[in-house]
Amino acid sequence: MERKKKELVLEGLSCANCSAKIETETSAIEGVTARVNFVTKTLTLEYDAAHREEELLGKVTGIIHSHEPDIEVRDKEQSSSEAFLLEGLGCASCALKMEERIGKIDGIEEVSIDFVTKKMKVKSREGHLSTSEVEKIRSIVTEIEGDTLLVPVKSDSVEKKFTAGSLWENHKEAITKISISSLLLLIAIFLPEGNLMQTLLFVSSYVLVGGEILLRAGRNIARGQVFDENFLMSIATIGAILIGEFPEGVAVMLFYQVGELFQAVAVEKSRKSIGDLMNIRPDYANVIRGEETVKVSPEEVRIGDVIMVKPGEKVPLDGIVMEGASAMDTSALTGESMPRDVSESSEVLAGFINRNGLLKVRVTTSYGESTVSKILELVENASSKKAPTENFITKFARYYTPFVVVSAMLIALIPPLLTGDAFSEWIYRALVFLVISCPCALVVSIPLGFFGGIGGASRKGILIKGGNYLEALNEVDTVVFDKTGTLTKGRFDLTELKAEEGFSEEALLEAAAYAESFSSHPIAESVQKAFGKDIKKSRVESYEEIAGHGVSCRLDGGVILAGSRRLMEREQIPFKEVDSIGTIIYVAVNGTYAGHLIISDEIKSDAREAIASLKAQGIRKIIMLTGDLKAVGEKIGEILGVDEVYSELLPQDKVSKLEQLQEQAGSKGKIVFVGDGINDAPVLARADIGIAMGALGSDAAIEAADVVLMTDEPNRIGTALKIARRTRTIVWQNIFFALGVKGIFLLLGAFGNATMWEAVFADVGVTVIAVINAMRVMNTDQL
Known part of the structure; x- marks a missing residue:
């Protein structure tokens, strides 16, 4: 039977115990599976299509309110922000004005406009924008910039691609106007002064290149919006013409338009770089229906459908391989260049690229819930969380x-009144002052810097949920690691096998495997896995577990003992005590010590290097939390070089320990917690910055953490810090450069030592340079 899915937001959920009861009771409804995420306050329902949605939601709401009456239940789809594309948006300061005015509309809870992606996110207090609210938003957009169109974007359409044609295709009209205007200006300059034809050519050149600016300025003044770049350029150039500086007034407007063209090209190049990241979205899926294979949009594929992925194609949706084997390029999601081999029963994720074999994959998630969709949405939405x-x-x-x-x-006005100088001279200085003043260099380049940093990090498999978290990474002085699954691999393996004289390693391993063959403990299972052969339990004549010591069994008439040193001491068997990390299994055969095995959770290959890198970057303290025994925890901590180790902790103890560390740190610096994103969700949510590691395909990690590392490599944390610091450096370079140059030219202009030409450079030229500098953030290849 067809299954449906629904996500609800439980606003006000505050009781973890209640959330567990809500999940249990809701799952008890026939045909319904419920999952409550206490951290994100969401309830996910999967139910048979036979249920009437309205009736089912009524039952679920009743269950929720029976445990927490004050919870407000809302549809997650309606609770999320609505997205719009601002087609034609070309003015950064206009975007700021739109954001400010739309935010003042009654009923609008939150609004964010990203000038780089031209995308606007609006959240209504009612959960969904009304028609009148959309019209008010549209009206504000067209008032501020008349040529901008408000285009609604579906919530799952985060895959919007940034296409980039040639310079001529994208800016045909602007280039034509600039070329003709330049030609008219050159002809006019070479004509005799005072000639009527010269004046007409100057006016024609000015109107051609500046007419649109004058119209915008006039419209904005009529609406009470005076202080913008259109007004500044209009008043400055008209003023220059009125005081007889015809060539300069026209040339300044021309130079300004050339600068705007360069700025637009630079921003477009940045958009294309970001668009390359966004284009990991698969375009189609090959669905197997009967004997045919049909090419459809990924959104049309349902859970349970079987799709075919050919060599060179992107995997369109998350799923399990049913048939075939291949090497998968996962670099678009993880930043990892090493191919990942997959075969029957392997999991594959949307965004992987099939390099060679033909695969049949059973789809396990809808497109909206797929890993690639969540990544795209996360990266695009990151710009709404401003630093x-x-x-x-x-x-x-x-x-x-x-x-x-x-x-x-x-x-x-004041100097000529005080000194008696000509008004025209001081008016000219004031006009120069006006041209310099536009803050576009900062308004465009600073958000672009943070967005570029987030985009560059995502290419390394590091997903940062907002500019605020990217900037906060610069203030980290303490990093707290969970051990299992973070610094270690999170699985038990045989790491050492040492047989005594008279016994072979094969015989030792066989004896241990048979001794552990009736146990389901993870340690016992790892021994059986290492043995790797079928265990014939009929060979075992008797079996006894000795609580707190180990096991004793009779195998083929002989007696095998396997367990801790206490077992050897109890049976008075001489043995060689071993000091090592992990669980040590001592084995004796027929009363003679045969050797030992060490089962341990192996340390990740780059864990030590990662911690050394963090210390080299100035991290003051590195702490490890673990549920392991104190001796094991301290030994691993010593090997890795961490500063403090807290052992034998339950999950709730980790939250308490983190809170203690935060109290001790005060407001000096931020504390990062690094965990695996599944078991550590409460601690991730409580930390100043939560980093979930090895989270590829983990919904819990993407929801709970502030930074998500898509691979299992601890050294990506150091890379994230480097990207954050590089982003901050470039952002502040732009701030100091823009303000410094403008400050110098403002002083020069006020004292009559700067011309209109220099003023336009201080405005448009500085903006172009700052935007180009901000684009360097995207280049993370050397980090």
């Missing part, structure tokens, strides 16, 4: 431009 530096620049720009305009008016 403190971005918020500061937004506020700075809001007050900076009006301040400069008032200053320019004072420069134009």
Whole structure:
């Protein structure tokens, strides 16, 4: 029978015990499976299609309110932000104005506009935008920038691609206007001064290249929006013309438009770089239906369908291999260049690329729930969580431009009144001052820097959920690691086998495997796995577990003892005590010590290197938390070089220990917790920054953590810190460069030592340089 899925937000859920009861009671409804994620406050329902949704939701809500009456139950789809594409958005300061005004609409809870991706996310207090709210948003957008279109985007359409044509294709109109205007200006300059034809050519050149700017400025003034780049350029160039500086006024407008073109090209190049990341989305799926294979959109494929993935194709949806074998390129998701071999029963994820074999895959998740979809959504939504530096620049720009305009008016009026100088000279200085003042370099390059850092990190298999977390990584001084699955591989393996004289290693391993053959303990299972042969239990004549010591069994008439040193001491068998990490199994055959086995959770190959890298980057303290025995924990901590080890901790103890560490640290620095993202969800959520590692395909990790590492490699944490620091360096380079250059030119302009040409460079030229510098963040190949 067809199954359906529904996600509910349980706003106000505060009782972990209640959440477990809600899950149990809801799952007891016939045909319903329920999962409650206490960290994210979501309830996921999977149910038979025979259930009427409205009736089922009524029952579920009743169960929820019987345990926590104050919980507000909302549909997750309706609770999420709605997305719009702002087609034609070309003005960064306009984006800021839109964001500010839309945020003031009654009923709008949150709004975020990303100038780089031209995407706007809007969240309504009612859970869904009404028609009137959408119209108000559309009205504000067209008021501020008339040519911008508001295009609704489906919530799962995070795969929007950034196509980039040639320079001519993308900017045909602008290049034509600039070329003709330049030609008219050159002809006019070579004509005799005072000639009527010269004046007409100057005016024609100016109107051609600046007419659109003048219209925008006029529309904005009519709406009460004075302080923007259109107004500044219009007043400055018209002022220059009115005081007789015709060539300069026209040339400045021309130079400004050339600069805007370069800026647009630079931003487009950045969008394309980000678009390359977004284009990991598969375009189609080959669904097997009967004897035929049908090519369909990934959104149309249902759970349980069988798809065919040919060599060179992207895996369109998460699933299990039913037939075939291949090497998979996982670099788009993990940043890992080494291919991953898959065969029958292996899990494959959307976004993997099939390098050679033909595969048949049974789909296990819908496209909206697939790993690639979650990654794309996470990366795109990251821009809505702005870093403190971005918020500061937004506020700075809001007050900076009006301040400069008032200053320019004072420069134009007060000095000539006090000194008796000609007004035209001081008006010219004020106009230069105005042109310099536009804060576009900061408004465009700072968000672009953070977005580029997030995009660059994702290419390394590091998903950072927002600019705020990226910036916060710069303030980390303590890193707390969970041990199992994070610094170690999280599985028990035979790591040492030592036979005494008179016994072979094969005989020792066989004796241990038969002794452990009736136990289901993970240690016993690892011994049986290492033996690797069929165990004929009929050979075992008797079997006895000795609590706290080990086991005794009679095999083929002989007696085998396998267990701890206490077992050897109890049976008074001389043995060689071993000091090592892991569980040591001592084996005796017929009263003679035969040797030992060591079963341990193997340390990851790069764990020690990762910790050394963190210390080299200035991390003050590295701590390890583990549920292992104190001796084992301390031994591993010593090998890895961590500063402190806390052992024998239950999951709830880890949360308490983290809270203690936070109290001790105070406000000095941020604490990072690194865990496997499944068992450690509560600690990940409690930490200043939670990093989930080895989380490829783990919904719990992607939901609970602030940073998600898609591979099992601890050294990616050091890479994340390097990317964060590099991003901060480039962002602050742009801030100091932009403000420094503008500050110098503002002073030069005020004292009459800067011309309009230099003023335009201080505005547009600085913006272009800052944008190009910000794009360097995307290059993480050397990290």
